[in-house]
Amino acid sequence: MMIFMLAMTMPGSQASDLPLSKYCLIPVPEKTIDFKPPCKTAILSALGPTDQLLPDLAKAFELSDDFPRLTRPQPGDWLAVHHEEGQPVAEFVNCDWNRPDATRHKIYLQPLGEFVRGHGPPLERLRELASAYFTLEVELLPVLEINGPTLTTRINRLTGNRQLLVDDLLARLQKRLPADAFCLLGITDQDLYPEPEWNFVFGIATLRQRVGVISWARYDPALYGEPRGRDFRKLLLKRTAKVMIHEIGHMYGLLHCIYGKCIMNGSNHLPEGDQRPPHLCPVCLRKLHQAVGFDITSRYRQLLQVYQKCGFEAEAQWIKRRLRNLQADN
Ligand SMILES: [Zn+2]
Ligand SMILES: [Zn+2]
Numbered sequence: 001m002m003i004f005m006l007a008m009t010m011p012g013s014q015a016s017d018l019p020l021s022k023y024c025l026i027p028v029p030e031k032t033i034d035f036k037p038p039c040k041t042a043i044l045s046a047l048g049p050t051d052q053l054l055p056d057l058a059k060a061f062e063l064s065d066d067f068p069r070l071t072r073p074q075p076g077d078w079l080a081v082h083h084e085e086g087q088p089v090a091e092f093v094n095c096d097w098n099r100p101d102a103t104r105h106k107i108y109l110q111p112l113g114e115f116v117r118g119h120g121p122p123l124e125r126l127r128e129l130a131s132a133y134f135t136l137e138v139e140l141l142p143v144l145e146i147n148g149p150t151l152t153t154r155i156n157r158l159t160g161n162r163q164l165l166v167d168d169l170l171a172r173l174q175k176r177l178p179a180d181a182f183c184l185l186g187i188t189d190q191d192l193y194p195e196p197e198w199n200f201v202f203g204i205a206t207l208r209q210r211v212g213v214i215s216w217a218r219y220d221p222a223l224y225g226e227p228r229g230r231d232f233r234k235l236l237l238k239r240t241a242k243v244m245i246h247e248i249g250h251m252y253g254l255l256h257c258i259y260g261k262c263i264m265n266g267s268n269h270l271p272e273g274d275q276r277p278p279h280l281c282p283v284c285l286r287k288l289h290q291a292v293g294f295d296i297t298s299r300y301r302q303l304l305q306v307y308q309k310c311g312f313e314a315e316a317q318w319i320k321r322r323l324r325n326l327q328a329d330n
Pocket of ligand 2: 257258261265280281282283285
């Protein structure tokens with residue numbers, strides 16, 4: 001099973017010098033990858049020719065100033081510890097990834113266990129956001145309790161908290177995949193781990209089996225013994241929304257992005273995830289557009305409404321600017 005993960009840290013190594021260690025517990029990697037962000041020519045090559053497209057569409061995929069370029073990774077960042085090839089649009093198109101169709105046309109969100117009242121991200125907002133982002137109907141399922149003897153758990157030695165093994169959750173979700181589901185994403189407040197030597201994972205999605213699971217445990221300052229700030233719920237919503245989009249993106253066959261700052265960038269620790277924008281870079285936007293076929297500006301307008309409802313001011317401003325730029329005369 002091919003699985004893509006959002007975050008990892010390995011316990012058992014030397015304590016990290018990184019200022020991030022409090023949040024990510026990342027050891028200093030023994031071998032850092034010398035990743036150099038691709039040049040404009042390489043990004044354009046990954047994007048593919050746009051001269052046959054309608055002008056509005058070609059403009060939507062331009063490498064404009066709306067899309068910040070990647071910078072070289074810092075020690076401990078995803079691209080410093082994971083080798084990523086990148087996935088050009090042509091490669092994506094030529095691979096038979098899952099697509100919504102007449103039979104499988106709904107995204108399902110599955111809360112796993114009841115969240116402590118008032119502390120979880122507002123699920124209805126996540127539902128609206130996923131629907132606007134992927135231009136698909138999204139249904140929120142009733143809570144599914146996830147205790148039981150078939151679940152593998154452990155106590156994380158660095159936090160002292162219980163963690164759930166991801167595979168067991170994915171197996172449960174797989175059995176419950178509705179007939180009309182394009183994909184099913186579980187959401188839990190329990191900390192997750194993907195295999196014994198890993199410290200934790202924020203989220204995980206299968207590329208083919210159409211199930212995934214995300215956890216907001218690591219987005220809660222309480223996990224680190226810190227107080228929840230005044231904007232805690234908004235921050236929690238934003239972080240959970242971003243991991244949700246990233247993992248659903250994987251279920252469309254979008255691999256990790258190396259072409260610009262993009263929601264499909266890998267993220268190895270919390271600050272790196274926080275710096276990642278919620279939007280798709282032109283290469284990934286073109287892939288999702290190819291898979292789904294939405295109207296670019298209508299989708300941005302829908303997203304703008306949801307961002308405003310969520311109180312995501314900077315993200316709403318980005319979309320407003322983007323819409324202005326797309327509508328400006330060439
Ligand atoms: Zn990922
Ligand atoms: Zn991208």
